[in-house]
Amino acid sequence: MNSFQPPERLLMGPGPSRIDPRVLAAMANPTIGHLDPQFIILMDEIKELLQYVFQTENEATFPVSGPGSLGMESCLVNLIEPGMRVVVCQNGFFGGRMREIAGRLGAEIILIEESWGRAIDPQKFRDTLKKHSDVRLVAFVHAETSTGALSDARTLVEVAHEFDCLTLVDAVTSLGGCELKTDEWGIDVCYSGSQKCLSGPPGLSPVTFNERALQHIKNRNSPVQSWFMDVEEVLKYWSGGLKRAYHHTAPINNLYGLHEALLLARKEGLENAWKRHFQNHRALVAGLEAMGLKMAVPEKERIPQLNAVEIPGGVDDQRVRMKLLNEYNIEIGAGLGQMAGQIWRIGQMGASSQAEKIIRTLRALEQLLREEGLQIPEGVSEKAADGVFAGA
């Protein structure tokens, strides 16, 4: 057994995305203690930078010490008490995960189901809330990583508030890649992942809770079932100036990496990043369509940074993805759950969202689809993408 030397993959899947060499270098800095005053300064800076990317002034904004799925569970376990009625929207795999977690926590779930690959319908959402006046929490996914569908978070939150419901929004794939305005839209609780459009190290989950949500948690009748995720406990470590209480050992070097990734995000500016992702999305879609491929999500409901494309008939899903990986060192995502074998998920997130990476991916895919027997004139996808870049 030897030291591990990973291949240099071009990460064009649903995450993790490419990590900037400056972020990787930051992670290799010497470890210091999780209560070191220098580290506490770093923590405060991370909070401030996360407030910027979430577009919030929430004091309770910090990274959970675990991946996005732990962030999801952290939010749900704090907000839900056994027997509580909760609306969960499911239009893909991750809505299903919310439902699963909420169920284990003893919630009575009212499910709003939507076809996979479509946005949540605000009218159905409103009708459901009207019918169930005792609901005080609704949870939905902003950008469904499993299908590429983007829901209208702003409208859904507005409707939820009309019915006096707290809102929990999954922004794992949206944060940093497309418009998300926590405070302006009134989102009460939001979580994300470090390894998508922020291009930070995998394994951290930025979360934010507003005052209304914290008040709801304070008023619980039963303790939060999880000690590790109890936000009131965690905040004793993540706030309070230099005098803060030990809660758990933070993933120190990962936080070095997140800090550096957030500095890069701030340097570019959020709106510039949103534009970049959108522009590269248009080029990618033009290239895919020029090959004759069909996007799986209607145009107005697409997540720019995560593109679900239908696998053409007669093409071997597994073989194409494995050749992409082994011959071209490019990773794209398979379909998840009921979409396995039907779609590919091509991400262009964070540091992976660059014109030359889009072109490299299109070229390789075009070649492999020809090898699968599709009649695609050489270079059409690159030309189409270039057209978009030129007109940018």
Add this chain to the structure above:
Amino acid sequence: MNSFQPPERLLMGPGPSRIDPRVLAAMANPTIGHLDPQFIILMDEIKELLQYVFQTENEATFPVSGPGSLGMESCLVNLIEPGMRVVVCQNGFFGGRMREIAGRLGAEIILIEESWGRAIDPQKFRDTLKKHSDVRLVAFVHAETSTGALSDARTLVEVAHEFDCLTLVDAVTSLGGCELKTDEWGIDVCYSGSQKCLSGPPGLSPVTFNERALQHIKNRNSPVQSWFMDVEEVLKYWSGGLKRAYHHTAPINNLYGLHEALLLARKEGLENAWKRHFQNHRALVAGLEAMGLKMAVPEKERIPQLNAVEIPGGVDDQRVRMKLLNEYNIEIGAGLGQMAGQIWRIGQMGASSQAEKIIRTLRALEQLLREEGLQIPEGVSEKAADGVFAGA
């Protein structure tokens, strides 16, 4: 706000410990996907290396994607069902944390309390189990990080098995630093941390479950309250050859680091590492006692890698630790919980357990204690430690 450049601290506290530059360099390798076949090979190697350090053949041996406290909660949440009667031993802060988590999970807890700074008394343990014949799970801390006391895990497990109880052992501070033999001692479930004697990156928690424990989990009447920590779900990702199911995005670069740290541990050999920690412990204690300091734990109950020493009267705890940090770049640990202000915790774990680092720490502490007004002849602590090293 600028890129963070951490100071070079000598980490002589209760963890994190020093990380070898080879481990830091491994973490800066380019990120690949969490389902990449190359990554799956790495995962299998990590499992095998963890089996070695745990001294187990348990197939269910893997790192939880979060810090040791999440590992603790992961073990408890899988083993405990609401209403179950559980014996928890508390001889320090972390036994208290086990109790807190078990309580939130709805366990009926039978507490065995022991003075902080002492090992769990096997006779009291036996008497308790005799009295409560319906108990099927006992949980205790092997090496209590908060006090420096080492309990006799082998004997406690033996006794527990006489009463047909499953055993859950906290080995956060013991794994890799002193004798721990999961299979030979019959430990059913054990968890640890990456950042102590393994000198891996903070943020991972190695765990191991034997067949008996997995069978207990399989026979649960209620689902595990946590989806993220449900070991049956997690094992779909952490086992099964090349075809494995997505569960969550692993902390990829942290796992690169853990792999490298485990390779270094295997290269040294576990028994050599135990000897090294014990030898350096003897030198450290000789040095501390030569200064006139008193160890807080009786000699036969001490954790070699974590040394609790009483703070002499008239000495300012906070001032000494801050000067050590700011003037000497050395971190040692404060007392936790009821021992705050009474003891210092001087660790020498993993890559921090080296003769020159012990000497450097003794020298600095000796000087600072003189500044606090203690009459200590210059160089006595170094001389005493050197005596141990010379006689090694």
